[in-house]
Amino acid sequence: MSGDLSQTNQLVDSFGRQVNYLRLSVTDRCNLRCTYCMAEEMTFLPKQQILSLEELRDVAAAFVALGVNKIRLTGGEPLIRQDILKLVGSLSRLSGLHELTMTSNGIMLPTMAQSLKEAGLSRINISIDSLRAERFKTLTRVGNLDQVLAGIQAATEAKFQRVKLNAVILAGFNDDEVLDLARFAIEREMDISFIEEMPLGEISSHQRATTQITSETIREQLSREFTLIDSAETTGGPSRYARVANTESKIGFISPLSNNFCSTCNRVRLTAEGRLLLCLGNEHSVDLRAVLRNYPGDSERLKETIVEAMDNKPERHYFDPEQVDIVRFMNMTGG
Numbered sequence: 034m035s036g037d038l039s040q041t042n043q044l045v046d047s048f049g050r051q052v053n054y055l056r057l058s059v060t061d062r063c064n065l066r067c068t069y070c071m072a073e074e075m076t077f078l079p080k081q082q083i084l085s086l087e088e089l090r091d092v093a094a095a096f097v098a099l100g101v102n103k104i105r106l107t108g109g110e111p112l113i114r115q116d117i118l119k120l121v122g123s124l125s126r127l128s129g130l131h132e133l134t135m136t137s138n139g140i141m142l143p144t145m146a147q148s149l150k151e152a153g154l155s156r157i158n159i160s161i162d163s164l165r166a167e168r169f170k171t172l173t174r175v176g177n178l179d180q181v182l183a184g185i186q187a188a189t190e191a192k193f194q195r196v197k198l199n200a201v202i203l204a205g206f207n208d209d210e211v212l213d214l215a216r217f218a219i220e221r222e223m224d225i226s227f228i229e230e231m232p233l234g235e236i237s238s239h240q241r242a243t244t245q246i247t248s249e250t251i252r253e254q255l256s257r258e259f260t261l262i263d264s265a266e267t268t269g270g271p272s273r274y275a276r277v278a279n280t281e282s283k284i285g286f287i288s289p290l291s292n293n294f295c296s297t298c299n300r301v302r303l304t305a306e307g308r309l310l311l312c313l314g315n316e317h318s319v320d321l322r323a324v325l326r327n328y329p330g331d332s333e334r335l336k337e338t339i340v341e342a343m344d345n346k347p348e349r350h351y352f353d354p355e356q357v358d359i360v361r362f363m364n365m366t367g368g
Contacts, residue, residue, distance in 0.1 A: 125153020
């Protein structure tokens with residue numbers, strides 16, 4: 034290694050924010066078609082455009098060498114990626130990586146949760162936007178709620194360090210289930226984060242301007258039943274947490290529209306095709322696949338490209354639910 038890049042904590046952007054968290058998408062494909070995430074008829078990337086397991090591992094190793102200590106595997110649905118257990122195993126052995134996590138829709142967890150735990154996955158987030166079977170199917174277009182509930186149970190039995198739930202709340206669709214979802218998590222001693230919908234990609238299922246609901250409104254609903262105590266705790270992501278009094282659970286609020294979290298942003302995303310996205314709400318990106326394939330095995334060049342990319346990380350995003358400025362869908366962005 035060259036002198037400078039042999040040191041950790043090299044990923045500092047031009048605003049002084051240190052990047053220590055990588056969200057690594059392993060596929061753009063999914064076994065659901067959630068209305069806020071993608072169009073009903075999707076064209077997915079040809080497989081040769083997707084990073085191989087070896088390329089994913091090389092990128093992850095480069096980031097860890099530069100000071101990243103948390104990696105979250107995302108998609109699409111990461112569990113449909115062939116040999117995902119092999120990737121989890123190789124990443125979990127990276128020296129310097131403190132936490133390897135995943136976001137999943139839970140459908141494949143009944144048969145995979147224990148194997149993921151044994152391979153080295155430490156935490157898992159499971160997306161569940163409704164506890165009503167018909168509504169769940171409407172929101173996901175094809176989903177079976179019972180499969181997700183079974184996946185949550187399997188994750189609990191696998192004894193990950195923590196199982197957390199995520200719910201995207203849409204006014205007029207599932208905002209009447211905020212309390213039910215919170216109760217579901219709290220009864221199981223889980224954390225749950227409520228997420229404002231992000232205007233990524235053109236959709237036809239609903240008008241985002243009419244379904245927007247703020248974290249403040251969601252919190253007001255929760256406060257009718259629970260005593261919420263603001264917490265400085267963090268899991269390294271964008272959630273602002275409140276502890277639920279007299280329980281083991283926290284409730285998180287992810288507010289990309291109403292209360293953006295850009296000033297403390299510590300993360301970047303790598304898409305399944307190898308584009309390093311420097312901001313969720315901007316198109317600033319760097320093609321790491323080109324480096325991987327044009328200079329195979331050149332870890333120094335890869336790290337230098339990553340370090341240089343930090344200068345292009347923007348100060349913040351600007352989301353407008355009435356205007357889609359980012360044409361890529363969430364499944365392309367990486368969870």
